[in-house]
Amino acid sequence: MKTQRNVWWHCLVIAVSMLVLWPLFKRGFYVSDDGEWMVIRLSAFYQSLAEGQFPVRFLGRLNYSYGYPVANFLYPGFLYIGSILRLLGFSFVGAVKIILASSVIGAALFLFASLRRSFSRASSFVGTFSFLTAPYLAFDIYTRGSVGEILAFAAAAMTMWTIEGGFLLIFPLSIAFLIVSHNSLALLFVMFFTLYLTLSRRWVWFGYLVLGAGLSAFFWIPALLERDLVKFSLLTISQPRQYFLTLNNLTLVGLPFIVGLIVYLLSRRRKYFSSRGIYTGGFFIGLFLASPWSEVLWNMDIFLTLFQFPFRMLALVLLSGPWLVASSVEYLKSSRNKLVGVYVILGVVSLVPILGSVAYVDRPEGYYTTNEATTTVKDEYMPRWVGAMSSERNSNRIEIFQGRGTIEQRIVNTQRVDVDLTLEENSIIALNTIYYPGWGVTVDGHPAPLDWRNDRGLMRVAVPKGSHHFVAEFRETPERFVADSVTLASIILYSVFVVRRRLTRKRTI
Numbered sequence: 001m002k003t004q005r006n007v008w009w010h011c012l013v014i015a016v017s018m019l020v021l022w023p024l025f026k027r028g029f030y031v032s033d034d035g036e037w038m039v040i041r042l043s044a045f046y047q048s049l050a051e052g053q054f055p056v057r058f059l060g061r062l063n064y065s066y067g068y069p070v071a072n073f074l075y076p077g078f079l080y081i082g083s084i085l086r087l088l089g090f091s092f093v094g095a096v097k098i099i100l101a102s103s104v105i106g107a108a109l110f111l112f113a114s115l116r117r118s119f120s121r122a123s124s125f126v127g128t129f130s131f132l133t134a135p136y137l138a139f140d141i142y143t144r145g146s147v148g149e150i151l152a153f154a155a156a157a158m159t160m161w162t163i164e165g166g167f168l169l170i171f172p173l174s175i176a177f178l179i180v181s182h183n184s185l186a187l188l189f190v191m192f193f194t195l196y197l198t199l200s201r202r203w204v205w206f207g208y209l210v211l212g213a214g215l216s217a218f219f220w221i222p223a224l225l226e227r228d229l230v231k232f233s234l235l236t237i238s239q240p241r242q243y244f245l246t247l248n249n250l251t252l253v254g255l256p257f258i259v260g261l262i263v264y265l266l267s268r269r270r271k272y273f274s275s276r277g278i279y280t281g282g283f284f285i286g287l288f289l290a291s292p293w294s295e296v297l298w299n300m301d302i303f304l305t306l307f308q309f310p311f312r313m314l315a316l317v318l319l320s321g322p323w324l325v326a327s328s329v330e331y332l333k334s335s336r337n338k339l340v341g342v343y344v345i346l347g348v349v350s351l352v353p354i355l356g357s358v359a360y361v362d363r364p365e366g367y368y369t370t371n372e373a374t375t376t377v378k379d380e381y382m383p384r385w386v387g388a389m390s391s392e393r394n395s396n397r398i399e400i401f402q403g404r405g406t407i408e409q410r411i412v413n414t415q416r417v418d419v420d421l422t423l424e425e426n427s428i429i430a431l432n433t434i435y436y437p438g439w440g441v442t443v444d445g446h447p448a449p450l451d452w453r454n455d456r457g458l459m460r461v462a463v464p465k466g467s468h469h470f471v472a473e474f475r476e477t478p479e480r481f482v483a484d485s486v487t488l489a490s491i492i493l494y495s496v497f498v499v500r501r502r503l504t505r506k507r508t509i
Contacts, residue, residue, distance in 0.1 A: 009121050013112050013128055017105045019348070020138050023355060024097045028362030035096070035145025036361075037375040038078070039368045043092045044375075045071055045079040051415040055218050055484065058436055058474050060414020063382070064372050064393040066458070067414065067433045070381045073223045073230065075148040077155075077180035092368050096147055103154040104141075108132055110157035111322055117164040119326045126343050127326030130256035133347030134321065136314045138354040139252060149315065152182035156189045156319055163196065168208055169501060172494055175212025180219050184307050185315050192316060196278045211497075214490030221483035229437070232380040233305060240298035243309045245290040251353075253287070253317060255346035260324035267331060279323035286316030386434055386457035394432040398472075401460055403427025417472040423465050431459040431472055438480070441472045 029036060044059040048071075051060075056079070057072035071079065078099050085095035108128050115124035131137065137153070140146050155178035162171040179186045190209075197205050213220070227233060245252065264280065288294055290313040297303045298310060307313070325343065332339050372393060374382070379389065398407060398417050405423035412419065417431060433439070435452035441461050442448060451460045463470065476484060 006121075009125060010109060010112070012125065013108050013132075014105055016129055016132055017101075017108050019351060020132055020141070020355070021101050021104055023142065023358045024101055026360055028360045029093050029096075030142055030145075031359040031361055032141075032143055032145030035147070036363075036368070037373070038145065038147045039092050039096050040371045040373065041070065041375040042079055042082040042086075042096060043369045043371075045076075046083045046086050046092070047369075048415060049083050051413045053415045053474060055476075055480075057222070057480070058415075058438060060433065060474075061372055063374050063379075063434065064390045065397070065414070065432070066390050066393075066456075067436070068374050068379075068381065069230070069383070069436045070374065070376060072226065073183075073232070073381050074376075075151075075180060075182045075186075076219055077177065077182075078147045078151050080180075081151075091365055093365070099147060100141060100150055103150045104132070104137070106154040107157040110154070110161040111319075114157070114161045114164040115322060115326050118323075119330050122340070123326040123329040126329050126340055127322035129347055130254060130260070130325040130343060131318060131322045133351050134254035134257065134318050135350045135354055136252045136254065136311070136318055138351055142354060142358045146182075148182035149185055149312075152178060152185040152189070153315070153318065155181045156185070156315075159189065159193055160319065163193065163202075163205075168205065169498060171205060172208045172212035172215060172490075175209055176215035179213065179216040183223075184312060187306060188313070188316060189319070192278075192282055192319075199278060211490055211494060214486050215494065217486035217490065218480075218484045221486065222477075222480045225479055226437070229383055230381045231384055234384070235378050235380050236304075238304075238308050240295070240304060240310050241292075243311050244292045244295070245287070245311060245314070246292065249311075251350060252311065252314060254321065255350045256325055256343045257283075257317065257321035259342065259346060260321065260328045263328035263332065264324055279320040282316050282320035283324055286313045286318075286320065289313035290317070383434060383436055383457055385452060388455040390456060397432050398470075399430050399432070401428045401430035415474050417470070419470050421463060421468045421470050423463060423468070425465050427463055427465075429461045429463050429470065431461070433459060433472075435459045436474075437477050438474045439472065440475060441470070443468050443470055445469070 023030060029039065041059070041062075044061045045056055047061055048056045048059050056076065058067055058069045059071055060067045062068040062070065078096075081099055082092070082095040085098055086092060090098065108131060111131055112124050112128040115127045119127070140149050155174060159171070159174040159178055161167070162174050175190070178189055194209070197209070261283070289297070290310050294310070329339055329343075382389070397412050398419060400407065400423075403423060403425050405421060405425075405427055408420040408422070410418040410420065414433075421429070434457045435450060439450065439459060440447065441450055441459070443461070443463055448461050448463070451462075452458065454460070459472070461470075461472075
């Protein structure tokens with residue numbers, strides 16, 4: 001009977017999720033800041049993966065087919081998931097929609113399960129309802145189109161569930177999932193959960209936290225080691241004053257969260273809320289960091305570089321707010337029904353303005369699979385040695401820049417150029433791809449020096465007169481290989497832990 005009740009409550013959570021997700025079921029794709037760019041990036045990522053690059057770091061189709069190493073730096077989680085969905089037959093637009101929908105539903109279910117560790121089913125449901133109807137969630141989906149952030153909510157809620165439920169073996173997987181979901185939110189949530197584990201003195205969990213970091217090392221180690229190779233730190237991506245939480249946009253927080261906060265502040269028994277004080281603290285920290293009161297922090301270059309937008313801190317509010325709401329429902333038992341009604345009405349009212357303004361476009365698949373933009377705001381992951389940006393593509397991926405001869409193609413794609421050269425004189429061969437560490441060239445099986453000292457950072461190779469077998473290919477650097485090895489070693493270590501745990505359980509039985 002208990003299991004049956006839980007199933008019904010989970011079904012109810014999924015049903016309520018449709019309140020925020022129903023626009024995804026319309027034909028086409030919605031208009032947002034980044035949403036369609038994420039579809040384009042996914043299609044380019046899938047192309048590089050299909051052409052043999054793994055892990056995928058350099059998207060050869062982007063930047064007018066001159067290549068762009070964006071996947072080496074920005075959250076590849078949704079790109080790998082989307083590529084699997086594409087292999088299963090879904091369109092790129094469909095894959096992104098599935099990721100968004102499953103992330104919201106997954107986050108809601110994990111959040112409900114976490115709340116159930118401390119509250120009744122009804123209170124946990126209302127807390128989850130406040131998350132699903134939070135305007136910032138809908139704003140993140142339909143206005144910003146931030147696929148990575150929505151995926152990070154699911155990963156963060158999963159991590160919360162592992163901590164609240166004591167699922168130590170699942171914890172490393174959730175941490176790894178979180179790290180590859182979104183750069184900034186991963187840092188924010190990992191700091192938050194680290195604080196939680198410290199305050200609750202769960203010292204054993206830190207070893208598994210490190211293991212989770214090891215599982216995702218293939219991504220974050222190269223991203224950190226190579227950050228000075230690109231222009232990101234030289235550019236100002238956002239002006240923080242334009243993105244603070246003010247009275248004009250305070251409704252982004254969500255009316256249920258505000259009511260829960262008021263109940264907390266007026267409560268005479270605040271100790272009742274302190275059983276999960278970390279979430280109350282997280283709520284206030286998130287509000288503070290999203291408000292102009294924290295401007296001194298946003299004036300620090302490192303803080304601005306890591307998090308970029310003040311309203312991004314509302315993610316912490318979104319994760320912590322449901323605990324305040326659930327606590328208030330439990331606390332005001334005598335007025336529970338009225339309070340639940342208030343929360344439901346306010347939640348629906350909060351969503352209406354954002355969902356009512358969603359606009360759509362219906363483009364053919366080719367629009368996304370042939371688009372060659374960089375998919376980032378200011379081309380901030382362009383290598384520093386690229387001075388002049390390209391404005392149109394070159395139809396030839398390889399050509400004779402100086403000299404005379406012919407080129408016979410064997411394999412030519414965005415990751416590998418394999419050709420036979422017949423040169424009438426000493427020549428310079430131009431690869432119409434920007435150089436980035438990992439690219440290498442062999443002539444007749446021997447490494448050949450690359451020259452990319454030109455305004456556009458394109459690769460050029462001096463080749464002597466005669467017939468030659470010329471191969472250019474993008475591969476892992478030694479540093480990236482070490483990072484990949486850390487991930488592989490972490491997978492093996494994690495597998496050992498799982499097997500040992502199962503064997504221990506069998507012996508005790």
